[in-house]
Amino acid sequence: MNILIVDDEPDSLLEIGAYLNKFGRFDTYELCSNPLEALEKAKQSPFQVALLDIEMPEMNGLDLAEKLLALYPQIGVAFITAYNHYATEAFEVNAIDYILKPIREERLFKALDKMKAKLDEFHVPKEDIPVVPVNRDTLTITMFGKFAIRMGDHLIKWNRQKAAELFAYLLDKKEQPVHKEKLCELLWPDSDPQKALVNLQTSIHAIRKTFLIRYADHLSIEYSGNSYMLRLKDVIIDVEQFEDLIKKAEESHDRAFLEQAVSLYGGDYLEEDGWHWAEAKKVWLQRKYLAAVQELKRNKKSS
Structure with missing residues (x-):
């Protein structure tokens, strides 16, 4: 595994580097005292583990962790800091561990072993990974009726x-x-x-x-x-398609758009899930749907 260490204190960086040399179970490591420089290095070369100080100038470790996770969702993050009041925020960004300074060798090794174990969970042999059916590149989300997400024909549970x-x-x-x-x-x-x-x-x-x-x-x-x-x-969402078709119909007065919109309406917005916060949008979309149906009926009578 490749390890990125970011700390604005030079002595702390050297200490961690010395411990890593003793730990030995890694491929390479990179020491950075500047979080912006560290982010640029991460964009150029992937890291599997990041050890980050929290309080740093220009960008704190919590924000840096979020940016690293955006680049590499599987990266293992641990924070190394002199302050314990950041623990809650640290785990909000999916940190695997939280190490207090002064750093003890055995505590750092324990954290590294923990992160290595987490990384091993992601690297499942290919024969053990369930095969997702064809159309892997199409992620579709249904919000009319019951909330569901599919990758091709595969329903995500x-x-x-x-x-x-x-x-x-x-x-x-x-x-x-x-x-x-x-x-x-x-x-x-x-x-x-x-x-x-x-x-x-x-x-x-x-x-x-x-x-x-x-x-x-x-x-x-x-x-x-x-x-x-x-x-x-690159995600297809039925509600967004519906809203787009209704807008096109209003702008062009083309009934074909209304027909397509009505065909997409597979039930009220998230009606089978019963989430109270969805009620206002459910009513709004329902009105749009009923208005479209009435407009199609009027067009049919006049033709």
């Missing part, structure tokens, strides 16, 4: 229903940052704040585990400013 609801909500707010406190209040209203935050972190981890191993080309979850944001690429 959720181990945690709250993770599915969290993903659906971030999708509903696509490419808009949503503050972690709002997510906690929305999805775990009856839990105390600390428990809700743990639930949120667990669900984020479940989403990343479900998608980012196989589908990293299509989506990412960014964390910045205490907020999460979902980004998608």
Whole structure:
């Protein structure tokens, strides 16, 4: 494994480098005192493990971790810091470990072994990976009726229903940052704040585990400013298609667009999932659908 170490304190960097030489179970390591320089190095050459200080000038370790995870979703991240009050934020960005300074050799080795074990989980022999059917490059999301995600003909299954609801909500707010406190209040209203935050972190981890191993080309979850944001690429979403067709019909007065939009409406928005936050959009889309049906009926009578 290739290891990236980022710390703005030269003595700390040298100490970690000396420990790594004793550890020995790696391919190469890179020492960086500047987080921006480290990010550029990561763009040029992949790393499997990152050991990051948290408090650094120009970019802190938490933000750097998010950017590294965006580049390499499977990278193992551990934070090395003199402060223990960052622990919660560290695990929000999917950190595997959190090491307090002064660093003890055995503690660092334990963290490295832990990260190596995590990385080994991702490198499953090819014969043990279930074959996803054809059309692997087409990720489709259904939001009319029941929420479902497919890669080609393969239905992606959720181990945690709250993770599915969290993903659906971030999708509903696509490419808009949503503050972690709002997510906690929305999805775990009856839990105390600390428990809700743990639930949120667990669900984020479940989403990343479900998608980012196989589908990293299509989506990412960014964390910045205490907020999460979902980004998608080359994804087909039935609701977006419906809205686009309705808009085209309104602009062109072409009934063909209305017919296509009506054919996409496979039930009310997320109606089978019963998520209360979806109610307003469900009503709005329902009105658009009924208006389209009425317009098609009028066109049929007048023709």
